[in-house]
Amino acid sequence: MDCRSTKFLVVSFSLWLSCIHAIQTGRFPAILAFGDSILDTGNNNMPKLLTVSKSNFLPYGRNFPYHTPTGRFGNGRVLSDLVAEGLGIKNLVPAFRSSFLKSSELPTGVCFASGGSGLDKFTASIQGVIWVKDQLKDFQSYIQKLSQEVGDAAKVKEIIANAVxxxxxxxxxxxxxxxxxxxxxxxxxxxxxxxxxxDWKTAFVQNLYNMGVRKFAVLGTLPLGCLPGARQMSGDLICLPHVNHGAKIYNQKVANLVVKFRQSLPDGKFVYIDMYNSLLDVIKNPSKYGFRTAKPCCCSVMTPIPCLDSGSHVFWDFAHPSEKAYKSVLPNIVSVISNNLA
Incomplete structure (x- = not known):
């Protein structure tokens, strides 16, 4: 084993200990997730939601318990599930719009995110999914149902204020x-x-703050020009530089916005989660993280037949990381949240 491999194992072990520490302390009562498919745990499954942005069919969910396609955009659990587990909250975050949602799950949190959604209403409307702004309406409904479940207004306020x-x-x-x-x-x-x-994100966060939320983990975008769907435009030769450039411009503005919120909303806690650089390193150096390739395992033009081992692929499909890829960047995310929002 060379020095680089030894260093990587030491760092990985250190980050793993951070996850275990968060689990042991259990400082957050609940997790609430808003946005897109990185976090969506099945809100697009509803039959009346007329969209092709669904993943409640095989081979999606192939590595989920009992090989069940749940509407998660991946082979297993997605980032919201893994963060919840890393913070010691629970192993799976149920979709708020799921017909199988149990009221007992409400106090520990749910997911409102919708695959294909965005801050721009046009983004959601062209795919027929739940616009980010409309997810606020679901959150208001959640608060009402949580109040019925808990039966104590002060406790409800405490859960919302301390939820990640x-x-x-x-x-x-x-x-x-x-x-x-x-x-x-x-x-x-x-x-x-x-x-x-x-501007839209500012209004969205302000609305959540006005509704009692106090602990925000705001994710930047993935390296969008390096997603398999983007790379296929270049014959899978290079990441698309102009798309990555746009992502970097946006991410810097999101990071700056988080700083502004810390100043303007001192009763809240805010942290920026750098998804771009952490995942980019996995894409560029797959073997360093135990992957064989950054090509997708399934469900794309490049891979019409699903691969046999999704654990060897950074990406599950044309746009979504595999569960193992999420786990590769998870320890740092859990550490940042635990150290800044507790």
């Missing part, structure tokens, strides 16, 4: 609405469009 709130929004706005559909190109350039996204 994950927000992942912007991936689809940039990758699909701006670069793929070009629907906004006549009105915006990437600078002005990302400014508009930040």
């Amino acid at each position: 709130v994950l927000i992942s929004a912007g991936n689809n706005d940039i990758a699909i609405t701006f670069f793929a559909t070009r629907a906004k190109k006549l009105r915006y350039n990437i600078e002005t469009y990302t400014d508009q996204l930040i």
